[in-house]
Amino acid sequence: MSLLTALSDSLARGADRPMQRPAGLVYWLDTPSPLVPSFWLAMQHVAVQSVYFVLAAAPAAALSPDPAEATRFLCLSILAVALWQALQLLTRGPVGSGYPVPATHAPAMLGAYAAAGAAGVGFGGAAAMVLIAGIVASLLSFAMRRLRVLIPNEVAGVVVMLIGVSLILLGTQILGLQPGRTEPGPLAVVVLLASIAVMALVALSGTKLARLAVLVGAAFGVALAIALGEVPENAAAVVAASPWIALPQPWLPDFGDMQPAPLAAFLLALVAAKASAAGGFLMIQRAADAGWTRPDPPAVQRGLLANGLSIVAAGAIGAAAPGPATAAAGLSVATGTLARRIVWIGTVILVLAAFCPKIVALFVMAPAAVKAATLIYVSGFIVVQGAQLATVRLLDTRRSMVVALGMGAGITAAVAPAAFAAHVPALASPLALGAMIAFLANLATMPMVTQRAELRLSPADEMAGREASEWAAATARGWGLRPQSARQMERALVELTEVLAGRGVAEVTVAARRGEDRVELSLAWQGAPLPEASARPEAEDLLGDDTARDAFAVWLATREALSFGQRPAADRCEARLVLED
Structure with missing residues (x-):
């Protein structure tokens, strides 16, 4: 069932x-x-x-x-x-x-x-x-x-x-x-x-x-x-x-x-x-x-x-x-x-x-x-x-190779179909061969997609927000993320860093992991978990107490994420944010 x-x-x-x-x-x-x-x-x-x-x-x-x-x-x-x-x-x-x-x-x-x-x-x-x-x-x-x-x-x-x-x-x-x-x-x-x-x-x-x-x-x-x-x-x-x-x-x-x-x-x-x-x-x-x-x-x-x-x-x-x-x-x-x-x-x-x-x-x-x-x-x-x-996403080396191999195979079948028709008739058309090669190239190189990056921040430092922003932007460029994904990653990291700074966190470890269709951003720090994101955020929350303001900021940071969760352990806490790419 x-x-x-x-x-x-x-x-x-x-x-x-x-x-x-x-x-x-x-x-x-x-x-x-x-x-x-x-x-x-x-x-x-x-x-x-x-x-x-x-x-x-x-x-x-x-x-x-x-x-x-x-x-x-x-x-x-x-x-x-x-x-x-x-x-x-x-x-x-x-x-x-x-x-x-x-x-x-x-x-x-x-x-x-x-x-x-x-x-x-x-x-x-x-x-x-x-x-x-x-x-x-x-x-x-x-x-x-x-x-x-x-x-x-x-x-x-x-x-x-x-x-x-x-x-x-x-x-x-x-x-x-x-x-x-x-x-x-x-x-x-x-x-x-x-x-x-x-x-x-x-x-x-x-x-x-x-x-x-x-x-x-x-x-x-x-x-x-x-x-x-x-x-x-x-x-x-x-x-x-x-x-x-x-x-x-x-x-x-x-x-x-x-x-x-x-x-x-x-x-x-x-x-x-x-x-x-x-x-x-x-x-x-x-x-x-x-x-x-x-x-x-x-x-x-x-x-x-x-x-x-x-x-x-x-x-x-x-x-x-x-x-x-x-x-x-x-x-x-x-x-x-x-x-x-x-x-x-x-x-x-x-x-x-x-x-x-x-x-x-x-x-x-x-x-x-x-x-x-x-x-x-x-x-x-x-x-x-x-x-x-x-070309919706930036073409890094792997994505370019998938497109190149697929198009190359398809055009090969278009200009020289006789050999394919004689030996593998099911692949004798540009579409059949090119689609197969592109599909297999993507599947075979998928394990090579995963990339990781780490950063240690001191949220109390007045330059922490700028450092987080520059690191996120540089990481996104290096990974070939979509511009929208890069902005979401940068915005989320800066917002969460500011919340942690306001809560007196001395150091936070940031780790980013890129998969085929998503980016995972995790932050680990010593201290209490962040408040839950506001279910119905309102502008008046910014004039409320610290908890209301932090809940509003968490909502700002995570509103475009596929998922957001926290995992407290002893005196430490880890937050995990998943963004679509």
């Missing part, structure tokens, strides 16, 4: 940090955005998400050459994407981040699908392995309570930046710029550049259309491509052959068709998939909170649980594993439109699309140059978001 209580508490929404609306947002999370603009913003998301529909077509081609089965698989996968979005949007209960994160088909799983196809596994066998991977992902979400340690800002930043790199790579593949593909002609390049130019001009126009920049640019690109004859040759035939209405036909999981190597690939890909999901949540979390300084674990943990349950559902119906559509999330950030209503409308549109193969075919058969332009444009915003995440 205690375990269940602990798990319930870890997912409780009451543990979420209060969020502050940033200035400049058009629509915040709970903003009742107008219906018509919300519909078009949702359509813009769907337009970006439709570019990802090719991701579901890739594993379908690996598992079967039948176009009808590929269409069936894609419709089921869109339905799984809609379920993922709906679970994330929930604002009550233990499931769902509560963030408006659009979804797509998880790119981290592509290598695993390729391994399944190479092993002769069919749709039923792949569904069984996705189902098992989803169960494992759901269980792992309960082990993410120390998210700030396992996936700190630097690792999350690497993940988000490599998502952007992966999207650029996908855009170049769609356009035919990768080896072994048909190079685009001059007219296709014209469509690409014109689409990006229109997106940028509309975004900078300052008009109401600025929020719809990608949709306007994509529509312009499609019209230009039709005028220049840059549409797929079989587009009309494929669309005409697709029915308007059809119920998606699920594939039941076939556990007898599973193979060990592809199953291992799916499980290995979970690390990158979960890191990618966490990166998507953090992107929206950071953009939606003006007071954001680091990840808020409960919301992300609920989001990861919903992510795992969605993968279970996808496996149960034979669909591709869903995950966050970070390009669409980046679009929301770029346009300042973070209202949940927009993504709810998009969820309904996706459900309708899943039952309409003809609409799915229209999205899939869009000109390649327009798809590439959309990905390249949006990926730039994602890379910027990742860079901001990675």
Whole structure:
């Protein structure tokens, strides 16, 4: 019962940090955005998400050459994407981040699908392995309570930046710029550049259309491509052959068709998939909170649980594993439109699309140059978001190494994917390899994080406050603490030193210890403990007796701490203060 209580508490929404609306947002999370603009913003998301529909077509081609089965698989996968979005949007209960994160088909799983196809596994066998991977992902979400340690800002930043790199790579593949593909002609390049130019001009126009920049640019690109004859040759035939209405036909999981190597690939890909999901949540979390300084674990943990349950559902119906559509999330950030209503409308549109193969075919058969332009444009915003995440804290040598190794590995996979595809297909994408390396580098070097510093002070000395301030500032600089953490540490030490001076303490030993995500400050002295911090501090306390003034000063020193406690022993006392970094 205690375990269940602990798990319930870890997912409780009451543990979420209060969020502050940033200035400049058009629509915040709970903003009742107008219906018509919300519909078009949702359509813009769907337009970006439709570019990802090719991701579901890739594993379908690996598992079967039948176009009808590929269409069936894609419709089921869109339905799984809609379920993922709906679970994330929930604002009550233990499931769902509560963030408006659009979804797509998880790119981290592509290598695993390729391994399944190479092993002769069919749709039923792949569904069984996705189902098992989803169960494992759901269980792992309960082990993410120390998210700030396992996936700190630097690792999350690497993940988000490599998502952007992966999207650029996908855009170049769609356009035919990768080896072994048909190079685009001059007219296709014209469509690409014109689409990006229109997106940028509309975004900078300052008009109401600025929020719809990608949709306007994509529509312009499609019209230009039709005028220049840059549409797929079989587009009309494929669309005409697709029915308007059809119920998606699920594939039941076939556990007898599973193979060990592809199953291992799916499980290995979970690390990158979960890191990618966490990166998507953090992107929206950071953009939606003006007071954001680091990840808020409960919301992300609920989001990861919903992510795992969605993968279970996808496996149960034979669909591709869903995950966050970070390009669409980046679009929301770029346009300042973070209202949940927009993504709810998009969820309904996706459900309708899943039952309409003809609409799915229209999205899939869009000109390649327009798809590439959309990905390249949006990926730039994602890379910027990742860079901001990675540099929230000062980058010391260790943090710089984590970022460098992760980015280096990811870019290596981007420029030379053949070797990885041949030997470790689960790590054949920049995101999969880079996320894995950054995660392992952070984990392996974590024991090297701990740093200590000590100081002996004479509180009665008139220079004690200045000495404490200079020592705290120098220690914070040497450790690369965030400016806010450095100020909190300095303020707390100076305030407590002044209180001890007023109580006649002759000497105090100060010890500071830095961990991965916190700073522990301890003070030991000979004498009585400090009074408890004021529960309801008031200015009148400063005019009260010594105890009231000291209680007010203790409150000032500890009000921003994660915890504060004292431990009397014989005639000595030790106070311990924990600050977040």
